[in-house]
Amino acid sequence: MRTKSIAVAATAVTGSLLLAACGGGGPASAGGKISDGKVVLGLLNDQSGVYKDLSGPNSKVAIQMAIDDYKKKYGDKAVAKDIEIVQADHQNKPDIANTKAQEMYDRDKADIILDVPTSSAALAVANQAKAKKKLYINIGAGSTALTGASCNKYTFHWAYDTAMLAAGTASAVVDQGGKNWSIVYPDYAFGQDMNKSFTAAIEKGGGKVQQSIATPFPNDNFATFITKAQSSKPDVIGTMAAGGDLVNFVKQFNQAGLQGKTKLAVGLMFITDIHNLGVDQFQGTQFTDAWYWNFDDQNRAWADRFKAKTNVRPSFAHAGNYSAALNYLEAVQAAGTDKADDVVKQLEGKKINDVFLRNGEVRAADHNVTHDVYLAKVKSKDQVKEDWDLEEIVKTIPAATAYAPPSGACKM
Amino acid sequence: MSQQLTQKVDVELPAQSVIPRARPALRWLMLAVGLVVVLALPWFVYPPVAMDIAAWALFAISVDLLLGYTGLLSFGHAAFWGASAYSTGLIAIKLGMPFPVAVVGGAVVAMLLAIPTGYLAVRRTGIYFAMVTLAFAQMLYFLANMWGDVTGGENGLQGIPKAFFGVELVETDAFYFYYAAIPIILIGVFIAWRIVNSPFGRVLVAIRDNPARARALGYDVERYKIMVFVLSAGLAGLAGGVFSISHGFASLQELVWTTSGKVVLVTVLGGIGTLWGGPIGAAVVVLLEDRLASSGFNGIGIITGTIFIVIVLAFRHGIWGTARNGLTSWLNRRRIKTGQRL
Known part of the structure; x- marks a missing residue:
């Protein structure tokens, strides 16, 4: 008898919970021009393995420099007042990159993901960007598939390719x-x-x-x-x-x-x-x-700032992350919102000259960012x-x- | 009489369930608590991670079926998990099937693959059995790596859709997807439970403990082993299929030998020969990995490895086995105190 009553109670509890589960939950959307009141830049790269030194944690420093420069340039007029960086280690594995990218977009409310070395991992993140309709600017990966068969509206290829x-x-x-x-x-x-x-x-x-x-x-x-x-x-x-x-x-x-x-x-x-x-x-x-840090005075000045914070000279991936982050923020500024579609429109076809890109152009046809190389x-x-x-x-x-x-x- | 008999067996085999059979009320209670936890999980845990826990739980249960109940250490179970992950993905992409159909298809492929492997492997025991299964898994790994046109090779199989009869919430939102996919996992767990609590399951335990005696009693040991191997592969296949649909992605990681190692670790951590151990081990390992990875800690392997060593040295029955043994002795003591009949 006791057994039966417990079983009934358990079924009731379970059932009601299931009903509750179906009713609630789901994501909440926020209004305003900047989603969730802040712009979140996600840095997804190798923080512990063979590609750690060439980009890794120091790219966060580079992105922070971009944020500082953006804030300094626009001051009170800045559309994005609250800017945050989140970072994760993808261990150069496509499956981990896939999961982490999803988490960054969902959990951390990232508006953009940057870097992602290892081509297979980058392709996975490009897929997530497409599914979530959020931006991804690749810097660390070289595969031409990113601007070829696997290209999509939200993915840009910034620094180099094979x-x-x-x-x-x-x-x-x-x-x-x-x-x-x-x-x-x-x-x-x-x-x-x-x-x-x-x-x-x-x-x-x-x-x-x-x-x-x-x-x-x-x-x-x-x-x-x-x-x-x-x-x-x-x-x-x-x-x-x-x-x-x-x-x-x-x-x-x-x-x-x-x-x-x-x-x-x-x-x-x-x-x-x-x-x-x-x-x-x-x-x-x-x-x-x-890109080479000692190529000219402009590069060197930037590399000096970078060295003051990290004690090493930047690789081209570091400079690429800086350039991508800065141009993303500029595009947000120009669009007046961090809505992905509007930002993409700002970036497409844009001609850029900055510390990293010389004679740079964001090609609208395939989102490959071309520039002078050495x-x-x-x-x-x-x-x-x-x-x-x-x-x-x-x-x-x-x-x-x-x-x-x-x-x-x-x-x- | 039969009750007494089973209890006697239980005393000899500490790995077997004691409480549930001794007190059906407790068994119902545990089942209810388990179900509540399963249904409440995505409210407290990031839904894709909750789905990972569920998939790994079933994967661990499938290994437990072999390791805990039949005494066979498969060191190549990633083959079935991964083969199903890829097959499920391919069915979903190429044929545009709803995901439950694709997952079942993936599980069938895993079972078909398990027939020849099982046929070869069950002729050996112990380390040789482990090596044969490992060799097969590695073969499949290299096949998937080389067969880039179909599997995507190093890039993995990307962009697997979560088609679900046009219900958009399920297809785009991980939270609702969890509730759509969890029945598949629960059915898998139920199948495992039915296998264990059947005459067939009893024979498996007999084979584990004394194959010679089982054979002398007239049971075709090899055939039983092949059957449980194929069934186990099917369950691993269900889990792998759900996993790849949930991630929208099947990668070589699903087939690599470390995945086989991880699932054995998860099973032993939770406690072998218990069925409950798998889910608990999966929850511990997946949550731990998630927390450590998001806190930026790099040495995940050090932590899980240390926990594993501690568990193996100090708590040989795993987390669930140890907890259950503790609970049993506490209950027994209480019963003796209150004069209750055992």
Whole structure:
């Protein structure tokens, strides 16, 4: 008897709760020009792994600098008075990035997500941006799919992409006589994309790719792949490894006694990689850089401010985050609201010149942000005049030739 | 008489349920509390995280069915969770099916995959069984990685829709989606409960404790093992399908061996051979990961690893097993004091 009454009571409680659940809940929407009374910038990147140094926590400092500059410029006239940064670690995994992006938009009420290195993770965040109809400006990821087949109205690609890296580095190296290449690339989206872009650029310049060697990702031991790459006696060995893998690759390349013998071309390199491994391991290596802190006085002044807060010099990803955050806030100012559709309208087609973007343009067709980029060369030890003085800018590649035209695969 | 007999078995097997059978009232109460918690969860926990807890709970239960009730340590259960996650996603994307249909489809795929694996694996026990299942899971992982045209490779399968007969609230709002998807999980739990509390379940326990005697009694041990393996894969498949629909995403992470490891950890943490242990372990691990990640702490593995070591060393029956044993002895003492019949 007692059993039965308890069972009945339990059913009643459960049932009523279920009814209550169906009645209430759900998100509440707030009025006003600025949603929830404040603008929230979400920084989603690698806070603990191989891509921590090249962007990571220091990008928050860069974004804060953008907020300070915005507030200073507009003062009382600022549309966004209350601006907040939230950040999360996606550990370079697409599934975590997917969840974190959803949380940022829902829980933290983020109006925009910035950065997101690792192409697969960036693609997941782009999908969330599309579903939630909120902005996402990619800085850290290189995949051209973001402005190609996977493009959408709310996603922008700010700093660099694989086609631009290939066009810069590959054609320059081929021009200097590096005709025969062996390419070693990590076997995942970014590496495959890089291999394709580089092969196309090399062949366009009249060079030849003798072999393309796929390696696991991530990977520690490159010795066998380096031996194999060297076996066809190429002029150039091109590595598409990035971050920690690149550091390992170059170490082992040099230990194999190839430094100075076979030319090394690096697909994607951040100044933090050079700084971590030491300039003598890389010296003479040519690569494409999206931005260099010691390029001119404007860059240097900004880098000084950055160094005062972080004690390191900024990579191009840091400057890219600053530029993206600042231009987003400018667009909010111009639109008078943080409503995503209005802000997108402000950004599309905008021509920008700031500390990061030179001759920059936010292409309306595919949301790729094109700008002047640089062919850089790692200095030798005796050329280094101060800490972080690691690169020599060989030439500026104008925006028009640096970036491929809109692919046509993008349908907004 | 039969009551006495089961109780006798219980004394020999501490992993078996004691309280529910001893006091049906308590059993109802626990079930009601469990249901209330399940239904109230998205009010207190961010709904997608609540959905994760539910999916992981069923996943852990599916492992418990093998580990706790049959004594088989599958170290490749991510294969079924992940295979279903991908299949569910593909069915939802390519065929535009409502998500419950897609999830059931995913579970069927997981069960079909489990037949050959189970056939090979159950011939071995212990570490060899674990290795065969692991090898199979790794095979599937590399298949998914290589077969980029279908699975998206490293990029994962993105943009899985939550189609639900055109009910827009469910399709766009995670809060309502939870209530639409939770019945699938509850049905899975009910199936597990039915399996455990059936003659079939009794045979499984007998196989766990003494396969030779079970065989001598005329039970086809291998066949029973294959059956429970396939059923377990089906439950893991249901869980994996709900998970991928909830996230709108299926990634290689679903198939990688650390996921197999994590679900074993969750199960052992909660307490094996209990069914309740899985949900409790899942709640602890998922909530902990969520809290730690959002507080910006990086060493999640250190914390869960430490908890795991403490649990294994100090509380061998897991969180639920230990709590239940404590409760049982307390109740028994009280009964003796008040002179109540056991």
